[in-house]
Amino acid sequence: MVLELINLSKTFVNTTDHVNVEALKNINLLVNDGEFVSVVGPSGCGKTTMLRIIAGFEKASFGKALLNDEEIKNPGTEIGLVFQEYALFPWRTVLENVEFGLELKNTPAKERREKAFKYIEMVGLNSFENKYPKELSGGMKQRVAIARTLINEPKVVLMDEPFGSVDAQTRNSLQEFLIDIWRKRGDTIIFVTHNVDEAVFLSQRIVCLSSRPGEVLLEVSVNLEFPRDRTSMDFVKIRREILEHLMSNKGN
Numbered sequence: 379m380v381l382e383l384i385n386l387s388k389t390f391v392n393t394t395d396h397v398n399v400e401a402l403k404n405i406n407l408l409v410n411d412g413e414f415v416s417v418v419g420p421s422g423c424g425k426t427t428m429l430r431i432i433a434g435f436e437k438a439s440f441g442k443a444l445l446n447d448e449e450i451k452n453p454g455t456e457i458g459l460v461f462q463e464y465a466l467f468p469w470r471t472v473l474e475n476v477e478f479g480l481e482l483k484n485t486p487a488k489e490r491r492e493k494a495f496k497y498i499e500m501v502g503l504n505s506f507e508n509k510y511p512k513e514l515s516g517g518m519k520q521r522v523a524i525a526r527t528l529i530n531e532p533k534v535v536l537m538d539e540p541f542g543s544v545d546a547q548t549r550n551s552l553q554e555f556l557i558d559i560w561r562k563r564g565d566t567i568i569f570v571t572h573n574v575d576e577a578v579f580l581s582q583r584i585v586c587l588s589s590r591p592g593e594v595l596l597e598v599s600v601n602l603e604f605p606r607d608r609t610s611m612d613f614v615k616i617r618r619e620i621l622e623h624l625m626s627n628k629g630n
């Protein structure tokens with residue numbers, strides 16, 4: 379499953395005051411099957427817009443997004459999403475939240491349940507099946523959200539600052555957890571963050587966007603072994619390189 383962005387641009391047109399916002403400019407990106415790619419860039423540079431176009435929620439103004447050579451025009455089951463807000467149903471238990479996607483597909487109850495248990499175990503939440511979201515910590519909620527997405531077996535998983543609302547320590551452990559699952563499963567992941575440290579810790583490749591309109595400033599391959607050591611010289615060097623590029627672009 380290959381995802382490709384070709385000359386992708388997006389301008390939001392405001393028909394009342396005619397002040398248009400150019401959010402993305404000429405983005406080209408190829409994500410291969412099983413690849414973990416991060417997109418970093420300052421707030422407002424169009425990261426969410428880019429994911430929304432890939433997910434089929436938003437139309438490009440120019441250029442296109444392709445999944446296996448087919449243009450993405452509408453939301454579909456091939457693309458899974460995990461957002462910063464947990465977006466769990468508060469009235470459903472962990473089990474019922476994780477099962478949700480399979481209900482939509484009319485999967486028989488027994489199969490649904492078995493699969494949900496498997497995914498709950500994968501995210502390390504066994505014995506929390508019958509808890510409600512309000513009884514869980516932020517980190518646990520985000521793990522439920524990940525299980526709820528992965529159970530649908532999407533071809534590409536889009537993550538939009540998924541760990542943005544938890545404390546630093548929980549964030550680090552969620553990153554380790556995500557890498558663990560990704561290494562076991564080989565999902566194709568596009569991970570959006572404005573946290574460079576997070577991007578270097580997680581990804582095989584990092585795409586850096588400029589401030590708005592988001593253009594690709596730099597692409598960096600991260601050839602460090604997993605699990606990564608945030609304090610190693612190589613890690614720090616890559617982090618610095620990216621930060622320097624982002625800094626030098628500020629205010630443009």
Ligand SMILES: Nc1ncnc2c1ncn2[C@@H]1O[C@H](COP(=O)(O)OP(=O)(O)O)[C@@H](O)[C@H]1O
Nearest residue numbers: 390399401420421422423424425426427428590
């Ligand atoms: N639906 C919309 N209508 C008008 N402007 C929008 C819309 N969505 C996003 N924008 C604008 O596009 C720019 C990029 O937004 P966004 O993709 O959310 O950035 P990021 O996720 O990188 O912070 C921002 O200036 C934002 O205000």
Ligand SMILES: [Mg+2]
Nearest residue numbers: 425426427538
């Ligand atoms: Mg965003």
